[in-house]
Amino acid sequence: MDRKVYGKKLVYFDNAATIQRPQSVLDLWNKLARDSNANIHRAVHRMADEATEAYEQARLYVKDFINASSREEIVFTSGATASVNLVAYSFGEKFVGEGDEIIVTECEHHSDIIPWQLLCERKNAVLKVLSVDDSGHLKLDELESLITPKTRLLAVTHISNVLGLVNPVKKIVEICHSKGVKVLVDGAQGVVHSKVDVQNIGCDFYVFSGHKVYATPGTGVLYGKKEILDEMPPFMGGGEMVGTVKFSGTTYAPLPLKFEAGTQNFTGMATLKPALELASVINDDKELKKSADEIRDFLYSGLQKTEGLTLFGTTGNMDEKISLFSFCIDGVHHEDLALILDKMGIAVRSGQMCAEPLMDRFGVSGMLRVSLAPYNTMEEAAYFMESLKKAVNMLR
């Protein structure tokens, strides 16, 4: 990407919201839309075969990428939000009853809070919250006492989109499983910034969005353990998710199609393959990791040294911090800062970042967030720090 805004070269530091896509993804997207626009899984003609092939290839790639046991465990959705809603509805329908409990954490994105609230309203269940400490770490020592025999599921983000801290999801799964509680991990950020192995984590569900990990918008994944997905009723009814349909009753297609009713975003879904191929190359590139870590550390220490700046999500162990920083500056409104930075050619995020409970936790109305991707450079980071100082001086 190389574009200008207001006559300045754009510095894109809002990657946690959505990431820029590589040529390989754009090419495949274009090619499928142009040459293979036929409805998947249905017709027997050549074009439909190509579209189906690309779609199913992507599924296999996702399976390997997150190390799922079988392709049946990979359900395609329109995004992380859709995946959470699917589980909240369908798992909830089957396994959650009156008086049961669901636990979410204080650092969840609204997408991993509201579907559970809706479930609890529907079933008269209880929503409980695992809080974070002042540095942004989950209070793991409180988890065991939060869980009761009525707790059915815990939903936790792998990496918070505000704090940029990697949560100890494997540990959380161990604690939960020892008490018979299922775990959903929101991997919207996690899949971008860490090597995900769902079998190693041990979680029952793992969800993410394609558009944050180089694929096209409107694509998403729900990983679920086969034995649980098998037990769950369909979420939506429609074409493609059925075995036989009679007015006297319908049987459903086997996994994963049971959860993929209706015509899917097949041109988009297929781009998960080149997208994750890129993510995989990036994951394995030690040089790149080294320079990305340097940029992260430069920003982390630069921001901490900035007068009047409060950083949220701090740690002494940089292995658990990604290149994402949310902060407030005394006497300066985050929205003013974002606006001035925009005029300086820097795209950042400001506001509540879909995590209002977390804003309340820290007693702020919003924050400013910078989130980097592997294509961002040290030069850009330095320009950002310099611009931030200038902007603050203008606004104070």
Next chain:
Amino acid sequence: MEKEKSLQDIENEIVDEFSIFDDWLDKYEYIIELGKSLKEYPEDRKTDDKLVKGCQSRVWIDFNVEDGKIFFNADSDAIITKGIISLLVRIYSGRTPQEILSSDFSVVEKIGLKENLSPTRANGLVSMIQMIREIAARNI
């Protein structure tokens, strides 16, 4: 005594002031200055009924009516928003409801702010204008 400036005169004045800036940052620097010099707004008037809905930042608009004219006072926790609202106060304060309602509020576009405020902020601006119009309509 100098003839009182009409609403239109002030609008033109503001458009002139802004026409000298060709750089976006300079323009915003000026708005920030305006924001900083907006009249003191009493803390106890920051009540929910004066809060403009639909803004990312919080904006309060207060008013009183004297001799059939409406006088506005406003504040915001964001300084750029405050600068913009100070322009609205300058134009619309001390006018009759009829004058306010007959204005087309195009000044914001003329100084090139509308499309250059972030989309959420642009909505905020629309909401501010809406509130000023409503106050005028209620006080005819």
